Amino acid sequence: MAKKIETQGLDLYYGKFHALSGVNLSIESHVITAIIGPSGCGKSTLLRSLNRMNDLVHGVRVAGRVLLDGVDILAPSTNLSLLRRRVGMVFQRPNPFPLSVFDNVAYGLRVHGEMRRSHLLPVVESSLQSTLLWDELKDKLDSSALELSPEQQQRLCISRVVAVKPEVLLMDEPCSALDPIATGRIEDLMRALAGGYTIVIVTHNMQQAARVAAQTAYMLLGELVEVGPTAHIFENPKDKRTEDYVSGLYG
Amino acid sequence: MKQDKIIGAILLLVALSAISGLGLITVFIFREGVPIILRLGARQFFLSTDWEPSLGKFGILSMIGGSLAVTVGAAAIGVVFSLGLAIVLTQFSPPGLSAALKPLIELLAGIPSVVYGFVGVVTLVPLIRHTLGGPGLSVLAASIVLGIMILPTITSIAIDALQAVSPTYLEGSIALGATRWQTVTMVILRAARSGIVAAVILGMGRAIGETMAVIMVAGNALEVPHSLLDPVRTLTSNIALEMGYASGAHRQALFATGVTLFVIITLLNIAALGFSRRRPARSRVG
Ligand SMILES: Nc1ncnc2c1ncn2[C@@H]1O[C@H](COP(=O)(O)OP(=O)(O)OP(=O)(O)O)[C@@H](O)[C@H]1O
Ligand SMILES: [Mg+2]
Numbered sequence: 001m002a003k004k005i006e007t008q009g010l011d012l013y014y015g016k017f018h019a020l021s022g023v024n025l026s027i028e029s030h031v032i033t034a035i036i037g038p039s040g041c042g043k044s045t046l047l048r049s050l051n052r053m054n055d056l057v058h059g060v061r062v063a064g065r066v067l068l069d070g071v072d073i074l075a076p077s078t079n080l081s082l083l084r085r086r087v088g089m090v091f092q093r094p095n096p097f098p099l100s101v102f103d104n105v106a107y108g109l110r111v112h113g114e115m116r117r118s119h120l121l122p123v124v125e126s127s128l129q130s131t132l133l134w135d136e137l138k139d140k141l142d143s144s145a146l147e148l149s150p151e152q153q154q155r156l157c158i159s160r161v162v163a164v165k166p167e168v169l170l171m172d173e174p175c176s177a178l179d180p181i182a183t184g185r186i187e188d189l190m191r192a193l194a195g196g197y198t199i200v201i202v203t204h205n206m207q208q209a210a211r212v213a214a215q216t217a218y219m220l221l222g223e224l225v226e227v228g229p230t231a232h233i234f235e236n237p238k239d240k241r242t243e244d245y246v247s248g249l250y251g
Numbered sequence: 252m253k254q255d256k257i258i259g260a261i262l263l264l265v266a267l268s269a270i271s272g273l274g275l276i277t278v279f280i281f282r283e284g285v286p287i288i289l290r291l292g293a294r295q296f297f298l299s300t301d302w303e304p305s306l307g308k309f310g311i312l313s314m315i316g317g318s319l320a321v322t323v324g325a326a327a328i329g330v331v332f333s334l335g336l337a338i339v340l341t342q343f344s345p346p347g348l349s350a351a352l353k354p355l356i357e358l359l360a361g362i363p364s365v366v367y368g369f370v371g372v373v374t375l376v377p378l379i380r381h382t383l384g385g386p387g388l389s390v391l392a393a394s395i396v397l398g399i400m401i402l403p404t405i406t407s408i409a410i411d412a413l414q415a416v417s418p419t420y421l422e423g424s425i426a427l428g429a430t431r432w433q434t435v436t437m438v439i440l441r442a443a444r445s446g447i448v449a450a451v452i453l454g455m456g457r458a459i460g461e462t463m464a465v466i467m468v469a470g471n472a473l474e475v476p477h478s479l480l481d482p483v484r485t486l487t488s489n490i491a492l493e494m495g496y497a498s499g500a501h502r503q504a505l506f507a508t509g510v511t512l513f514v515i516i517t518l519l520n521i522a523a524l525g526f527s528r529r530r531p532a533r534s535r536v537g
Pocket of ligand 2: 043044045172
């Protein structure tokens with residue numbers, strides 16, 4: 001299988017705090033990779049390194065390489081706008097903008113210069129269709145996105161990312177604000193999207209990783225302990241620390 | 252405790268007497284001012300430009316026009332600079348800078364208005380006279396001076412409104428490839444809109460009520476202004492300029508001018524309150 005993303009010796013410091021140390025992770029194309037590990041081990045930090053969202057944090061320092069299709073995105077010449085278009089992100093709490101449903105989905109396209117409503121409408125429709133929201137919302141395109149249910153909001157946030165045709169979808173605990181039924185449906189959606197995108201999901205929930213991910217990576221204290229096919233990680237991990245974690249000894 | 256009760260009672264008394272004092276002033280102004288409006292007829296009082304107290308003519312239209320002109324001018328100038336400042340400080344500066352500068356900006360509000368007026372007369376008025384023509388004392392001069400005076404009010408409230416916007420909007424927008432500037436114009440200003448409108452309205456309330464600085468730079472002519480370079484008299488200036496020697500119907504007409512101001516400012520404050528009550532739209536689960 002092809003590597004979509006590869007981190008090489010990735011180190012990240014928040015000021016003096018060493019949040020990631022020497023992370024070497026390969027993420028395969030067109031499958032779901034889950035990142036698991038106890039709270040505070042650096043899962044979100046690693047995920048946010050893949051589209052350089054950590055650039056927003058004051059005093060952050062990064063060393064090593066992050067290759068996207070073989071090109072180092074940490075290079076100063078990287079076009080961040082284009083990078084984030086190619087590597088989209090869905091957050092833990094649904095964060096639709098205080099705009100209409102339509103304007104939320106069209107947002108990314110407008111940001112990248114497409115202003116004509118006639119061109120936006122088909123993309124809005126297909127994006128909402130890909131997250132199974134179109135039938136529910138086609139008559140509510142002009143109502144505020146904040147009036148939707150949490151699950152609809154999270155689907156809308158996924159549609160908003162899908163609309164700019166990314167290659168990679170990063171999801172940071174996308175279901176943690178949702179109830180179990182909504183969680184199940186978002187997981188179905190992830191599996192449906194997996195064929196077309198490379199998906200990286202951070203989750204606290206090991207069952208969720210087992211249900212959706214082909215590959216799983218286990219992190220502890222800023223280090224990548226082990227990565228491999230999900231079944232291997234859960235059934236016969238090579239590292240003692242992974243075994244302790246997946247058998248519920250801590251975390 | 253007994254002592255607590257006594258202190259509580261005293262504080263209540265103080266509060267009540269302050270409120271009833273305000274109430275009495277309001278009643279007094281209305282009692283002095285309303286009868287003459289009724290006697291002359293609202294049409295005659297509000298819609299005539301003839302203000303000749305010695306002939307018993309009391310029409311305040313030109314002063315209403317003057318007040319509106321300088322207030323709108325001040326709001327336009329105030330909004331541009333205040334919003335710019337608030338955006339730069341909250342979105343494009345290191346976090347400490349806004350915290351350090353905000354008290355300084357608020358300090359500007361404490362400078363006595365006569366100082367603003369004085370600086371205006373000495374520098375701005377001659378500048379306008381020499382570069383743009385006219386007497387210099389003008390709508391433009393008053394708008395600029397008032398615009399600067401209301402800058403602290405608008406900036407400070409706008410900063411609060413912008414800081415109250417959930418940071419998740421910023422993250423969501425940046426993650427879609429937007430620049431900081433696109434994020435500000437497309438999401439953050441929208442989210443802070445009601446607070447910003449309230450800030451502008453409160454600023455206008457300050458501008459329309461300001462007196463001393465306006466008397467010094469506006470020229471005080473009794474005409475409806477036709478250009479930014481014309482001198483004008485505002486409602487407040489009229490009261491301050493004439494109250495010293497007015498008596499009888501003239502005095503009542505000045506009180507009626509005060510009633511007019513009172514109503515306008517109250518309406519502005521109610522509007523501002525309405526806008527600031529409307530909470531910035533926020534995610535349900537956020
Ligand atoms: N902006 C920041 N400044 C300083 N330290 C930070 C910052 N963000 C995260 N950290 C620290 O870095 C470490 C890793 O944080 P991170 O959010 O990546 O963990 P996580 O694995 O995603 O945890 P959780 O499961 O709780 O989401 C934590 O110890 C955290 O306190
Ligand atoms: Mg996290």
